[in-house]
Amino acid sequence: MSKNETPRDPNEVLDEYEETLDSVLAEVESPDEATEDDDISLGLPGLSLGRRDFMKAGVAAGAMGSVAGCSALTGGGDGGAANQTTESGSSVSHTVEPGEHDEYYGFWSGGHSGELRVIGIPSMRELTRIPVFNTDCATGYGFTDDTKELLEEGGGYSWGDNHHPNLSETDGDYDGEYLYVNDKANGRIARVNLTYFETDAITDVPNMQAIHGCCVLSPDTKYVLGNGEFRAPLPNDGTDVKNPDNYTSLFVAVDPESMETQWQVKVDGNLDIVDTGKEGRWAISSAYNSEEATDIQGMTRDDRDNVKAFDIPAIEQAVENGNYEEVNGIPVVDGTQSSSLNQGDRPIVKYIPTPKSPHCVEVGPNGDYAFVAGKLSPTVTMIDLDALADSSDPEEVVAGRPRVGLGPLHTTFDGNGHAYTSLFIDSQAVKWDIEAAVEADEGSEDPIIEKQDVHYNPGHIQALEAMTTDPDGQWLVSLNKLSKDRFLPVGPIMPDNDQLIHIGQGEASMELVADHPAYPEPHDCVFAHKDKIDAKKVYDKSDYEETYITEEDSGVERTGDNSVHVKMTTKRSEYGLPDFTVQAGDEVRLSTTNIEGVQDIIHGVAIPEHDINYAVAPQDTREVTFTADDPGVYWIYCTYFCSALHLEMRSRMIVGPAEG
């Protein structure tokens, strides 16, 4: 197809293409699942190929030819370097024997489950969950007074869509202090304390509809940065609702200690993913919808979208100079293309046209390049961060643009010169040579080293410590959005599939080692060597100096006509109070301290028919306030099996009739 032909609607092409793939796949792998509505032939009579053959035979080329204006897409895996892994009997083991520890912590964002998951690498075992934007009755997150308040002050929502977990850095390496993660749904950023593995702050960022991209500013976590994805009126208060020309997207900087919003930058188009250079100057955001449309056809019309390069010191200077508008208390700097702040020698935001609706940006280990995956272009665009200081002209800042395959979304690194890009449409991980891509012509497939099938439709892809200046190689995880037939059927809502791939130090061929089903939706992950995390096993009593309760403190104090304060300890087999009495209608403040000093001896405080349960770990103190509405006897019991007399560990709450 020549450049002058009218391109087909890419949305239409993609729909057709993916539906065809799905039905071919369904027919081949589960013949009885293909529905009558599926057009499995795509107008190609007699087609009876499997999904891989289908890709390799280049059948897709015609259908996809118009996407991103590329004339000769042949799908992935047709090069001689393609690695056709035998699925069974991998030669590398990821087994961690009983009693042995994993070598790496993996922190998985849980997507719209609202939680984080801590997964051991290489075993892929889930070590724990950390509730963040969700509520969690196992630990009492969202049930105790402190966590209720945290969620209330963080916007009052009971869910979130956490996408991008980021570890705090000192001198460019993980310092093990905090993890920051965004809520795409409600425009929030949360912080998780890695000493106690619990959420300790949630910031509901003003003015922003949906924070999608999220990262820390390397090398010293000066800011937590976030991309507001959805364009909306600013402020979004009901004015101008039907005038999309006046909608805007924002980029935000949040202080990592106070968790307060510092400033925002408004830009043209939608913002997507963000990463920073290693020297504290550049934050690079991928983007789509430079068309500023409100429907899918409009959003995908043009062949280029503007990647944004935020010049952090220049933005700080603009804020210092008072060059901003204050909206809902936040300084908002104008970073649109027409802004005066973008006309001088040092624009605050550089716009770099990049094909096409590019989805992700990751900055490589040595900070040379930002890798921007094309999504609707089969290429990865490499932006030279040094050149960026002088120019935003694509001719000068684009260092390479290899053709990697269909639907490139994310890129990761082994630290030995290789990049690995996930291909959503091809369902592959493609390994390629970074310097060869710089040398090669734009759109060349020469830098490709090998391709590994994944199952199916990968989003993020992460290798060990790939986001640091010194990646560790060895293992790569492909976070695949679909699992289809890979696991025992569990009803219509199927798990995602996190696949573990061995990559060695980059010299080895990729080898698929394990499939791991994942509850929706493990969006992204980040890995830290076990030595970089220093988790405490027992709480520090001094954190609770004022509220810490001793056995002597256990008792009931009437604090008002209709309020009581109940204090009691927990230890193996016994609450500090075998019973206590309140009157119906009382507001009961129940304070509990676990006075045990031994690790892993946790106690629960469950109150039947009062919708209360929470955990109290050793030396921890937690409180809950509730109203005792109905007269009766309610046995408070321990939900953590703590001793042979665990069942007998109870306190009897007697609610007498209301007085008077």
Add this chain to the structure above:
Amino acid sequence: MSKNETPRDPNEVLDEYEETLDSVLAEVESPDEATEDDDISLGLPGLSLGRRDFMKAGVAAGAMGSVAGCSALTGGGDGGAANQTTESGSSVSHTVEPGEHDEYYGFWSGGHSGELRVIGIPSMRELTRIPVFNTDCATGYGFTDDTKELLEEGGGYSWGDNHHPNLSETDGDYDGEYLYVNDKANGRIARVNLTYFETDAITDVPNMQAIHGCCVLSPDTKYVLGNGEFRAPLPNDGTDVKNPDNYTSLFVAVDPESMETQWQVKVDGNLDIVDTGKEGRWAISSAYNSEEATDIQGMTRDDRDNVKAFDIPAIEQAVENGNYEEVNGIPVVDGTQSSSLNQGDRPIVKYIPTPKSPHCVEVGPNGDYAFVAGKLSPTVTMIDLDALADSSDPEEVVAGRPRVGLGPLHTTFDGNGHAYTSLFIDSQAVKWDIEAAVEADEGSEDPIIEKQDVHYNPGHIQALEAMTTDPDGQWLVSLNKLSKDRFLPVGPIMPDNDQLIHIGQGEASMELVADHPAYPEPHDCVFAHKDKIDAKKVYDKSDYEETYITEEDSGVERTGDNSVHVKMTTKRSEYGLPDFTVQAGDEVRLSTTNIEGVQDIIHGVAIPEHDINYAVAPQDTREVTFTADDPGVYWIYCTYFCSALHLEMRSRMIVGPAEG
């Protein structure tokens, strides 16, 4: 110690014992973790043994000698048959290669997480979670109108403590239709539909404080049976709250189809776990607190507690004869020891004194015996179910009582004549010969075949299909309450540890194969061969005949001055409406149908700043009703990554100012 010596308070002894173990363990395994408060010597100067040596050396014998009146407890593992497994390098693999399926479904109750977990065996991978008593923002359980209503009608709580999952049976085998599970906290029973793997009913059982034991009546699921654990006034309405003599525990039968409560039986003492014989007559409940005390010292005073054998046909006859009191609409039959219904030839409940605060009862595969674990006695009491028809005299119905070790809690079976009992205090699984136990003297250790260390403090223990008439052997899972040092540290709230043990067909030695961390609290599990479950991958459109929405239906209908009904389809990349407008204050009923026919193409409906997210699986229809309070633009987006244009899949909800 002779029988006539005054026994020490067992609670005191157990406390001292366990704390000592913990601190010894802490010192040996993590020297810096032992706190100053720990008395690591137990008055034994120079003690510097590991936990296993400590047990084997018999040091505990003195300290534990009074427990359950046993004179010569030596702890486990000192017999010649003890199997000292080398932890690393197990010879049996549980690996399931990429793309291969597990052979068994494991259904794990999630304890106070409120959810069920589906785990593949032997891989131990979590295939999915099924929210039951909790809310779940990943799928929208508790967010959509139908699931909100389900939880509201089920008591209105946002958590539960699910303990015992049970598969529905036909002719004594799993029929793959339903799973039933109890909520210990709020006295409820839920049903999970195994066609779609979702909760479809929750019954808030009247009159009951806490349903602990739960099972179905074999062989044809005539009832779901539950044990009300906590003694409370009946009705628990504020009368008699301070008169524990009038407190009572109830046993309940729920209809498995209508899920309505059929009848209850009140008994003496607390009820614990329940299982049924294979012929539909007997339900056997373990029990504690025959003392009917309200504190731990009182509850553990006596050396015997009464196991209850419920004669189901006899109870049905009593109900039919009108021999009941109606409380809150439920027929309550008097099954206390003094009841007239227990004085005749066919008592409705037989009381069998058993040592000591026995925790669990499991009926063996051929239905001959109920195995009652002693908890505070080191024995398992075998009750002969045939003999039970004629007598409840322990001399006549107790077929055997092997001494298995300290803290026996649960027993499982391999179908080849062996029982496996979990030892909470010894942290072991003990394998013993069932017929040898019948032959041996009471309290004999001769039937013991081997002991396997587990890590640490096991509760339930389950072998494959052990609760059917034809157990499959091969694998056994020990659900250990503590993990301590077994995994990378994740803060003070540590995971439980589910350990996979290979048992072969019973001829092999037990071999510990894998440790799997589990989020609190996997209480119990049940396994079904994959061929017994028939999960659908796409919903049946006819289930939603009235509400199913086609693309032509998509639109907005004003249904009142302040209410609108929005209908829209979902398919890859597009909602049926690119935008819609409502006015501030409108109650919005949003109905969505996923019109895709292909498996695993799920769409999400997330509404920022409105606390709404839910999944719509292929051919499913879900609705949510909310109030659009604040004017503004809100982009509804898809939370399931469904296509290369997933990010562009959005609908724009415009909330205009309130009219008038």
